[in-house]
Amino acid sequence: MKDEPVRQRILAEATRLFAQxxxxxxxxxxxxxxxxxxxxxxxxxFDSKDDLLHEIYARVLRMQMERLTRIADGPGTLKQRLHRAAADVVETTAANLDDSKIFFRSIHLLAPETQKSVRADRRRYHERFRDLVVEGQRAGIFSDRVPADLVVDYFFGSVHHLGTWFHADGPLTGAQVGRHFADLLLTSLGAGNVNE
Amino acid sequence: MKDEPVRQRILAEATRLFAQxxxxxxxxxxxxxxxxxxxxxxxxxFDSKDDLLHEIYARVLRMQMERLTRIADGPGTLKQRLHRAAADVVETTAANLDDSKIFFRSIHLLAPETQKSVRADRRRYHERFRDLVVEGQRAGIFSDRVPADLVVDYFFGSVHHLGTWFHADGPLTGAQVGRHFADLLLTSLGAGNVNE
DNA sequence: GGGCATCAACCGACTAGTCGGTATGCTAAG
DNA sequence: CTTAGCATACCGACTAGTCGGTTGATGCCC
Structure with missing residues (x-):
C-alpha cells in the first residue's frame, strides 16, 4: 500500500470514500x-475533484468493455456467449461494488460535458450487449416478444442495483448471483437451457 | 400553483430540484x-434539509405500499395479481420519476438513523412482493430454480433504474414498459401466459 | 362591538464554519 | 539551471441553520 504509486493510492482512497x-x-x-x-x-x-470522479468511471468502463468484447467475440454458441457475458458483468460488478455505487449515485454531479462523454461510453457498452440479443432474436433462438433494448435495460437495471443489496460476506457469492441472473435473462428470452 | 399550500409547494420544488x-x-x-x-x-x-428529503421518501413509499397491498389482497389468480402488481409499480415509478431518481441517489446522505427507518419501510415492501412469488413457487405455479428473493431483487433493480433511461416523451409509455417488464418477470418464473 | 391575548405563519439578516481551488516555496534529479 | 514532484498556507465563495421580530387571524371577555 505504501509503495503503491501516489496516483493509484489517491484513486483507491477516493473510490473507497466516495462509495462510503x-x-x-x-x-x-x-x-x-x-x-x-x-x-x-x-x-x-488531477485537475479537479470532478476529474477524480471521471477517472474512476473511465477505469471501470474500460475494464467492462474489454471483457464484454472478448466474450462476445470469443468461442461458443450465442446462448453460451450471452450467458457468459451476463454472468461476467454481474461478477465483476460484485467484485468492484464501490465503483458501481459511485457511478449511479454521482454521475449527475459531473459537468454536463463530462457527463455526456461518460454516458456515450456507457451506451456503447449497452449496444454491444444488445447486439447479442438482437442476433439471437433474428436467428429465432430468442423470443422477440419484448424489444431487445428493453430486455437489456431490464437486465442491466438489476446489475446496476447490486450495489444496494449485495454484500461480499452475504449468503451468495458474486459468481453465484451471476449464474442466477444470467439464467433469469436467458429464461426471460425463452431460451431455457444454455446448452441446447 | 400559487394557491397551493406553502408546505406542498416547498416539497414539490425541492423534489424537482433534487432530481435535476x-x-x-x-x-x-x-x-x-x-x-x-x-x-x-x-x-x-421542516426540521432540516434532511427532513425535507425524508418526507419525499416517506410520501412515495406510502403510496407504493398502499397500491401493492390493494393489488395483492385483491381479486384474481396469483399470476394475475403478480403481473398486475409488477406492471403497476413500473407505471407509478415512471409517473413519479423524480422521486425515484432522488431515492437511490441520495439515501446514503441521510443520517444513519433516518436511513435505517427508510430501509426498513423499503424492505417491508420488498417482502410483501416476494411473498407473492413464494406463494406461487410453493403452489408449483412458478419455477423455484432461482430463489424468490433474488428474483425480486432482479425485478426491482430494473424498476429502480427506470430513472436513468426512461423519458415520458420516449417511444414507450409507462404502462407499456410496465406490461413488458411484468411479462419478463412472469416468463423468467416459467409462467408464460398470465391467463393460464 | 371594542379591546386584549394568543398563536401559527412567516421574514431575512446573520453566524460560524466548510469547501474547492490556488499561489508560492522547497527539494532532489538530470 | 530546469523541471517534476510535491508541501504549506491561504482565499473567497458559499452553506445550513438560527433567532429576534412582524403580521394577521381567531377567540374571549366585558
Whole structure:
C-alpha cells in the first residue's frame, strides 16, 4: 500500500470514500489525509475533484468493455456467449461494488460535458450487449416478444442495483448471483437451457 | 400553483430540484427562491434539509405500499395479481420519476438513523412482493430454480433504474414498459401466459 | 362591538464554519 | 539551471441553520 504509486493510492482512497460517504459529502481534505498525501499532490495529478470522479468511471468502463468484447467475440454458441457475458458483468460488478455505487449515485454531479462523454461510453457498452440479443432474436433462438433494448435495460437495471443489496460476506457469492441472473435473462428470452 | 399550500409547494420544488441537480448540489436558498418563500418558512415546516428529503421518501413509499397491498389482497389468480402488481409499480415509478431518481441517489446522505427507518419501510415492501412469488413457487405455479428473493431483487433493480433511461416523451409509455417488464418477470418464473 | 391575548405563519439578516481551488516555496534529479 | 514532484498556507465563495421580530387571524371577555 505504501509503495503503491501516489496516483493509484489517491484513486483507491477516493473510490473507497466516495462509495462510503458519497461524492459531495467527501472533502478533498479527507481524501488526501486518507491517502497519506497533501492537497498539492492531489492537484498535481488531477485537475479537479470532478476529474477524480471521471477517472474512476473511465477505469471501470474500460475494464467492462474489454471483457464484454472478448466474450462476445470469443468461442461458443450465442446462448453460451450471452450467458457468459451476463454472468461476467454481474461478477465483476460484485467484485468492484464501490465503483458501481459511485457511478449511479454521482454521475449527475459531473459537468454536463463530462457527463455526456461518460454516458456515450456507457451506451456503447449497452449496444454491444444488445447486439447479442438482437442476433439471437433474428436467428429465432430468442423470443422477440419484448424489444431487445428493453430486455437489456431490464437486465442491466438489476446489475446496476447490486450495489444496494449485495454484500461480499452475504449468503451468495458474486459468481453465484451471476449464474442466477444470467439464467433469469436467458429464461426471460425463452431460451431455457444454455446448452441446447 | 400559487394557491397551493406553502408546505406542498416547498416539497414539490425541492423534489424537482433534487432530481435535476442532486440533493447535495441544491442549496436551501435555491429551493426557497424557487418555491417563492423564504428560509424562515421552510424551516418553519421542516426540521432540516434532511427532513425535507425524508418526507419525499416517506410520501412515495406510502403510496407504493398502499397500491401493492390493494393489488395483492385483491381479486384474481396469483399470476394475475403478480403481473398486475409488477406492471403497476413500473407505471407509478415512471409517473413519479423524480422521486425515484432522488431515492437511490441520495439515501446514503441521510443520517444513519433516518436511513435505517427508510430501509426498513423499503424492505417491508420488498417482502410483501416476494411473498407473492413464494406463494406461487410453493403452489408449483412458478419455477423455484432461482430463489424468490433474488428474483425480486432482479425485478426491482430494473424498476429502480427506470430513472436513468426512461423519458415520458420516449417511444414507450409507462404502462407499456410496465406490461413488458411484468411479462419478463412472469416468463423468467416459467409462467408464460398470465391467463393460464 | 371594542379591546386584549394568543398563536401559527412567516421574514431575512446573520453566524460560524466548510469547501474547492490556488499561489508560492522547497527539494532532489538530470 | 530546469523541471517534476510535491508541501504549506491561504482565499473567497458559499452553506445550513438560527433567532429576534412582524403580521394577521381567531377567540374571549366585558
Amino acid at each position: 460517504r458519497g461524492f459531495e459529502a467527501t472533502s478533498v481534505q479527507e481524501i488526501v489525509v486518507s491517502a497519506g498525501v497533501t492537497k498539492g499532490a492531489m492537484y498535481h495529478y | 441537480r442532486g440533493f447535495e448540489a441544491t442549496s436551501v436558498q435555491e429551493i426557497v427562491v424557487s418555491a417563492g418563500v423564504t428560509k424562515g418558512a421552510m424551516y418553519h415546516y
